[in-house]
Amino acid sequence: MMKAVYKTEGAQLSIDILSTPQVREFIESHASVLDSSFEQVKMSDAMRKRLHRSDFIFSGIKTFHELNEAFPSLVDENGERKSFERFLNDVRSIDQTYNANYLRAEYNFVTASAEMAAKWEGFMQDGDRYHLQYRTQKDDKVRPEHAALDGVTLPPSDPFWAEFYPPNGWNCRCTVVQVRKSKYPATSHAEAMRLGDEALQRDSKGIFRFNPGLELKTVPDYNPYTIRRCRDCDINKRKFAFRPMNSLCEACAIINECYNDLSKSESAVVKKHYMREMEPLLTKKISVNGNGHPMSVGFSKYGNKHLYADTFGRSSVLTKDDLASLDSLLAGAKFIKKVSKSKPRRDRIERFYYYEAELHGRKVYLNVGETDIISRTGKIRHDRFLYSITDTIQ
Template identity: 40%
Template sequence: MFERKGYNPKDLSKVKEYKEFVQVTGDLLSYAISHEVPEKMREYLEKDAFIFSGLRTHAQLTEARSLLTDNNGNIRSYNEFEQDILKLNEKYNTFYLEAEYQFAVSSSQSAANWADLQDNTERYWLQYRTAGDERVRASHAQLNNTTLPKDDPFWFSYYPPNGWRCRCVAVEVLAVDYKLSDSKKAIAIGEKATTHINSDNKNTLEIFRFNPGMENKMFPPNNAYTKVVGAKTATKNLSYAA
């Protein structure tokens, strides 16, 4: 980037180093996919991991581009630029990537479980369960033991995971052994659990209201990376290879 004196979203599909960065990150995230995932679903999840990798790479390069110049618009020295890039790299490829990889593991396992669910919604229900320890978020704890049929609207939006590092799961249970939960109350609790209004008055947790198994998606379709300017241009020409 320093040699090119900038970054354009179209570079993501043209510059060898950028393309390799996308592929390596996509391969890492794909490694999180459980072997239990059906072949067709695996193809969808691997493609989603690749697209997500392209989006996150674009976001990182866009942020890196802003570090090229000083407040007067002049190109900074390489040493100054490098020091800031190292910090940026730690943010994206240590802190963010760890959370994203953990989410990929949970999400792909949830997708596999969804594919194996029984269609007999009178005999089998789904039950929401937390990890049951002190690390469980209070908002997620309120969803613990929520028991509803597979086709209940609750599962369309609040099938786990419901956030970064969420360890909640949904398990299949015999309907005869449990009491049915109130769907409307469960949805209200799920909505609260996925709501956090930031300083810009935007709900940063709303993106997690999706079902990986139903949508064949590893990551939230409307994640923060999709909102970076030029995201569509950056990824539309990427060549995906399974």
Template identity: 40%
Template sequence: MNLAIKDQFKGLLNTGENAFKRLHEKGSYNPKDLQTEKAYQDLINQTYDVFNFAITDNGMPETMRTALQSDAFLFGGLKTHAQLFEASKLLLDDKGNLKPFAQLSNEFDKLNSTYNRNYLNAEYEFAVGSSQMAAKWNEFSDNDRYELQYRTAGDNRVRDEHAALNNITLPKSDPFWSSYTPPNGWNCRCTTVEVLKDKYEGDGYLKDSEKAIKKGEAATSQIGKDGKNRLEIFRFNPGADKVLFPPAYPYGKVAGAKAAEEALKKKIENPKPLETTADVSNYFSEFAKNNPEYFERGFKEIKLTSQKGVNGFTDMNGTIALKKDVLNSIKDGLNTIKRGEKTTFKQEEAFSTLHHEMWHNANKPGNVGLSKDGTKVMELANEFVARNTLGDFMKKLGGNLEHSELTTNRTNTSYNTMVRNYDQLIAFAKADKTKVLEDVKKGLIDKKYVEQMDVLANAIKKHSYYDIEEKTARGFIAATLKDKIKETDYNNLLEYNKKLFKAKGG
């Protein structure tokens, strides 16, 4: 267990203590309080954060991750309900009067330690194993050349019932895996691997489905004094069921759990909003795992800057700095997308700034010293690609580009006129803009920044309707770099030199 998660464990005990103090202040508990009381919501959210740490440590499709995260939030919420409900039964004395907090303090501490240390340790380890299996399940092939094989940790800590399942080898479609995919209990370290069907034959490998299911039943059977099977809850498949915890876990059976679940599901439908710079940075840390093409040298962080004269900047090594107003608009935009609402112009303008800086990080050669004009050429190429791929970026965030004018006229950047003039050049040359974009994008990623003039000019020359000399294209691009050239002046320049645009074969 690494230091980050250990710190979260310690913090959760403090949050649990605050929740119990708030419970005593109120003097009673109702499951609906989970929607309104900040101390309770903090306990839910921090419990979720612990389990989410296990989820995000594994690569998996967004749909799987979202499903597991929703399940983790529900589990954390019902766990919070269970401990608050149990604590609420201690509040009153025999006469119905509220006991002093000092009288309850020791009992509250015991409950806090039980739920938020002892139980949490086992639950976290289960979440780790469950999320790993969910990620693997998604990768397992449906090809009949392969089968799945149950494997234990192979040491003297393996319980006998699980050892009996070792080397069970069956097709992915076999009903055995619906109920007995690991983890099969608290602290279970077993796993399932994909193997070639023909490689594992003989007495050491059980391939009889009925016999395997009987062994699975035995491994998940422990009849209590009440006649109920205490281990039956572990008969599930995290990957196929898209859940982190067994659907029949005990917290869901506590009195008032249904009312708590209704309140929690409303929160799932409107998930925890991003509130801080760290929240935004963590969001894009996950985004980078699923979209590594944006960060050639890896993602590090998004942070605030107070530097004057910029909306943001990057070191091209995974760190992006943004002005406060830009970062706040990005945060608001992500929350808007989470709610399923349409993003505003201001939010999309801020996303445009971030997207521009992300494209700098996509460049493979890395940063080099550039002249003033060299910097302008590089920024022209970068902004041209960034604004023309903004719609795709918004979709990757889970939203849509509502303000398409940002792809042709982004006035919050000093590079706007340069890019609009390059757009004029594309149109005047009757070049295929889609193909020009494709070439410039490839060059932006693969070529050194000092080579971007070649990339921009060759893209025009190659995809123009006219036969344009490369030096002519370079000259027109160089003209876009002049600080005081207006769009009308640039258009006049093109018209004045239209004789340089010769029909191919003419």
């Protein structure tokens, strides 16, 4: 992952780095560590899938913070870029903090959350037939504030369980069990809420006031790596039409996309990454020689997909890493010839302009497609975009 960071340019870390294969692999590795904590816990497939998703999103947001913290270490005290070996050595402390110290507590929390989510799933099958009772481990390691909750008894439908269902903090070992109503009368709701507020008084931000079984998550949306607004964000409610408010929102959107890509083939994931890298080209226009007269050439989503495909067969020179800078290649290209279409085309391209350029010390040929757009008044406007790159032309 640090190799991917080292390759970045500019004064600010690009959010798109989260979708690179190296960072994706790192996020998946981190998430798999958390997932392993509940491999043997019995639960429904639906519950397990949702908990896996929660681990992946949490791991992705955590990785986003690691990347931001590591990025400034690329340059030394004189503003010069460090050697990779020095950079890697300098960020070892970040790795130790995030992936040893923090991860241990996170692993324990996810373990407890998954176990309690599975228990909640079982409780829901019985509805309010039984009461639920809060219990601690009753040893000298129990936090006094948690000990005050020991014995609180309420039906599953009571709102108390939405806020004070375990785990109620890092390394919390509390649990909840079903008890018979005839043997254990319900605690006053007001009293239970008072005890809950006292138990979580150190959680001044209210991070741990969540129920993993109700929310189907191992980690709450609002956690040490997110902000309070994340609790009500549409994307966490699985509504994906939302407007990012900041870099954290943008990162979250990409991480959610990456999770959705897990069910797709690796080739589809790689393609999506490079299509994202090519997006800035869609706003660019390059002035080139158009058979003796200047003309403007841009880029299109359709053309970019075709150019991506060129890296597999039509050109042995063009690589995927060249795709994001094709505007520069086009700007320096030399006009060769203009050719009209030889057969009907569904993409409405009427003619092609061929250009010669040099890439990696070898010649390549750029193919610009031109379409005719006729207005209501009969006026013809031309739309041109880079369509293909090949090693030879006829």
